[in-house]
Amino acid sequence: MAEIFKGIPKIEYRGPKASEPLCFRFYNPDETVGGKTMREQLRFALSYWHTLCGDGLDMFGVGTVDKTFGASGPMEIARAKALACFELLDKLDIDFFCFHDRDIAPEGKTLAESNARLDEMVPFIEELMKRSGKKLLWGTANCFSNPRYMNGAGTSCSAEVFAFAAAQIKKAIEITVRLGGAGYVFWGGREGYETLLNTDMGLELDNMARLMRLAVDYGRSIGFKGDFYIEPKPKEPTKHQYDFDASTVLAFLRKYGLDKDFKLNVEANHATLAQHTFQHELRVAAVNGAFGSIDANQGDLLLGWDTDQFPTNVYDNALCMYEVIKAGGFTNGGLNFDAKTRRASNTPEDIFHAYIAGMDAFALGLRMAWKIIEDGRIDRFVSDRYASFRSGIGADIVSGKATMEQLERFALEQGDVRAFVHSGRQEYLENILNEVMFG
Ligand code: XUL
Ligand code: CO
Numbered sequence: 219m220a221e222i223f224k225g226i227p228k229i230e231y232r233g234p235k236a237s238e239p240l241c242f243r244f245y246n247p248d249e250t251v252g253g254k255t256m257r258e259q260l261r262f263a264l265s266y267w268h269t270l271c272g273d274g275l276d277m278f279g280v281g282t283v284d285k286t287f288g289a290s291g292p293m294e295i296a297r298a299k300a301l302a303c304f305e306l307l308d309k310l311d312i313d314f315f316c317f318h319d320r321d322i323a324p325e326g327k328t329l330a331e332s333n334a335r336l337d338e339m340v341p342f343i344e345e346l347m348k349r350s351g352k353k354l355l356w357g358t359a360n361c362f363s364n365p366r367y368m369n370g371a372g373t374s375c376s377a378e379v380f381a382f383a384a385a386q387i388k389k390a391i392e393i394t395v396r397l398g399g400a401g402y403v404f405w406g407g408r409e410g411y412e413t414l415l416n417t418d419m420g421l422e423l424d425n426m427a428r429l430m431r432l433a434v435d436y437g438r439s440i441g442f443k444g445d446f447y448i449e450p451k452p453k454e455p456t457k458h459q460y461d462f463d464a465s466t467v468l469a470f471l472r473k474y475g476l477d478k479d480f481k482l483n484v485e486a487n488h489a490t491l492a493q494h495t496f497q498h499e500l501r502v503a504a505v506n507g508a509f510g511s512i513d514a515n516q517g518d519l520l521l522g523w524d525t526d527q528f529p530t531n532v533y534d535n536a537l538c539m540y541e542v543i544k545a546g547g548f549t550n551g552g553l554n555f556d557a558k559t560r561r562a563s564n565t566p567e568d569i570f571h572a573y574i575a576g577m578d579a580f581a582l583g584l585r586m587a588w589k590i591i592e593d594g595r596i597d598r599f600v601s602d603r604y605a606s607f608r609s610g611i612g613a614d615i616v617s618g619k620a621t622m623e624q625l626e627r628f629a630l631e632q633g634d635v636r637a638f639v640h641s642g643r644q645e646y647l648e649n650i651l652n653e654v655m656f657g
Pocket of ligand 2: 405449485513556
């Protein structure tokens, strides 16, 4: 197979003092951290759309990067993208990838033609997977780019569009199953509204749930054993997306009896767009038993949109991995880099710098998260802070034994309870965090 990324070697771990730019300084895949190898803990995945398709196009100008990889004609380009993908997975030592149906095979003029193109590409990718041992973390359907979806897909005002989306999702689930995908994602791009003046919100939400129920039942009927995920995002492309944040999504899933069927795919930049920290969204998912997978990236705090930058903020990554470890680690999920190089970083080499940046920063995050857990002071502080719920009246509250009368009696006997109100010690804990991370 002809090399596409010529002159770029396999990226290897060289340690923090290494001087060459193209190597890992902190990601040492086979080193054990927290009882598992870093490879197992982090389960990195490459995003097909940003890496093989995104060409730097923005609202003010055309693409700055050529992603045809020397090929011409839609299907030849699609094959070249697949070859480029597997060369990147190999050279970057990434085990997984994620795709939308339209990333791997360009949409045809009709649904039948689009499906035929997928049927041509899927065996090609399957063969590359077999040869390399690389795996599919999750698949999804792009039900937001084509103009037919301008009013949404599952939440479209046209039943015809709903049916088209269902057909597209059916096929996307089939190819995910065929390629052994560990997950299938619903991300509600355009599943929302621009104005309530033209929107039947109740029907749109009911329909979205109907589509998800149909998809889950179909997936299970054809043998899909992986996880279904829903990926919250508050806005963009629509003004208001129904999958606003983790809490909103959980309420939706419960209302429609879908909570046993879906976990969450939490994305960092979507969390900050919803005015939450990434850690908050992960914690909400975890305490509700719905933590599934992660789209790793970061936004720019000074910009109000989804910039999808590679995640280089080590604090955020450390607190993210702290949440992941506390939630029991990944099972079917992983860390998908839903991230793109900046428009002006337009050479093939920039893709490598970008992934190295994200992987090394997450490796640092993992190392630090494990140190925080081993150090134990923060966990101990939290445990001690709630100690009153482990005995006496607190234990009765937790077990459900306490009645309003009993609580009143207790409060009357107690008198002033201010003596039981202690400092939250935030700055003390922030000092510990820095000491453990950098000491
Ligand atoms: C868009 C986004 C998507 C989903 C998959 O903001 O995150 O790429 O991850 O459709
Ligand atoms: Co995403």
